[in-house]
Amino acid sequence: MRDLxxxxxxxxxxxxxxxxxxxTLVDMAAAYNVRLPEALVDNDPLRLPATERGWFRFQRLYDAARACVRSEADMRRLVDEAAADDAAEGSRRLEIQVDPTSYAPFVGGITPAVEIVIDAARVASAAHGIEVGVIVAASRMKHPLDARTLARLAARHAGDGVGDVVGFGLSNDERRGDTSQFGPAFDIARRAGLAAVPHGxxxxxxxxxxxxMRELVPDRIGHGVRAAEDERVLAAIVERGVALEVNPGSNIGLGVYAEASEVPLRTLVDAGALVALGADDPLLFGSRLVxxxxxxxxxxxxxxxxxxxxxxxxIRASRxxxxxxxxxxxxxxxxLLAPDPADAVDTHPARGTVTIG
Structure with missing residues (x-):
């Protein structure tokens, strides 16, 4: 089998x-004298029975980690290390998602926070041989007017170059907020040419x-994995060419599925959906892209x-x-066309390959 x-x-x-x-989290916590939950530093934070996993435990741990990012240097370090880790796993293009409101108090506002991430993305791209784009995300936990402010900020930095803002997202607990109220923010982003990439x-x-799909008109959906439960919804996704950012490690870590084999990846792919695998939150779920x-x-x-x-x-779903x-x-x-290592010991005739580019 080829090296993934x-x-x-x-x-x-x-x-x-x-x-x-x-x-890195341990370093930052020590610098600010922050006591971390043990679950964040045992390299397996959500290893629990499926019935005991869930959003609230995840959010508590995520908030504890986010509280340790308190300076421009911290933000730059995160972008640099994310790019380095992705490049080591064969990623040639990273679109990293950030809600700048979480870091704004430490760097002078949401505009400096976004500009720090943009600049760090450009520096990290050059340093690690990977293209890094930025997605600005609003939170379902906050007022829809805040989302419009973030959409306007994202629009000012829109582009498809290295470090540019390429998309606008909506994250946090899907069960909170009125989806329709965030539609105007996505309209602002769409007019600027940004990809609409809400979670759902x-x-x-x-x-x-x-x-x-109806209220936010997405180009991609963060997750979307449960479309497999309704043939009509899945068919609509395929017909409209909406890509699904599927994150199996996240699905398992949150208890959506008990085991990796239950994630309906094959169902989505066989239906013709454009699927892009992602790691979501490696710190919390203990798994990276590969x-x-x-x-x-x-x-x-x-x-x-x-x-x-x-x-x-x-790659096709990227910006x-x-x-x-x-x-x-x-x-x-x-x-794909490179020799399969298994062929070195295979006594059978060489197997054919299929070009997919």
Missing amino acids: ARLPKAHLHLHFTGSMRVP GELLGPDHIGEV DQYEIARTAHGFTDTELAALAASS ASESTRTRLLAEVDAW
């Missing part, structure tokens, strides 16, 4: 604080996905050809420039 860390791919669902390395369809089922491809391989039986197709889907997409798709083809 060498498979070129795009990473479209990674949260800013949730990308943090455990040693992980904690709540296909009815919620339908609401997100681990999601390993789940597809080991729990769902995806062949190297199918894994290459997943990587190609992630990279057309030239970058073309180049990265060619790199995926090259990975």
Whole structure:
């Protein structure tokens, strides 16, 4: 089997604080004399029976980690390390998501917070040989007018270059807030050419996905995995070409599914959905990007050809420039066409390959 860390791919669902390395969190906590929950530093924070996992435990731990990010230097460190970790796993394109309101008090406001992330993304891209774009996200826990303010800020930095803001998201607990009230913020973002990338369809089922589709008109849906429960919703996603940012490690960590084999990845792919695998919050879920491809391989039986197709889907669903997409798709083809290590000991005739670029 080919090395999945060498498979070129795009990473479209990674949260800013949730990308943090455990040693980095420990360093920052020590610097600010913050006492961390033990679950955040044992490298397996959500290893619980499925019935004991859930959003509120996750949110409590996430908030504890976020409270340790208190300076421009901290923010730059997170972006740099996220880019380095992604590059080491074969990611050629990272679109990192940040809600700047969480860090604004420490750096002089939401505008400086976004500009720090943008600048850090450009520096990290050059340092690690990866393109980093930025997604500005509003929170369902806050007033919809706050979302409009963030959408206008995101629009001022819109573009498809390295470090530019490429999308506008809506995150936090899907069960909170009135989805329709956030529609005007997405209208602002869409007029600026930003991708609409709200969360939906992980904690709540296909009815919620339908609401997100109707009210926010997404280009991608963060998660969306429960579309597999309704053929009509899934067919609408496929027909409209809405990409799904599927995060198996997150689904398991939150108890949406008890085991990796229960994540309906095969159902989504076989239906024709454009699926981009993501890690969501490695700090909390204990798994990074390559681990999601390993789940597809080991729990769902995806062949190297199918894994290459997943990587190609992630690239196509990204907001990279057309030239970058073309180049990265060619790199995926090259990975697939390279000799399979198993052929070195295979006495059978060479197997055929399929170009997917």
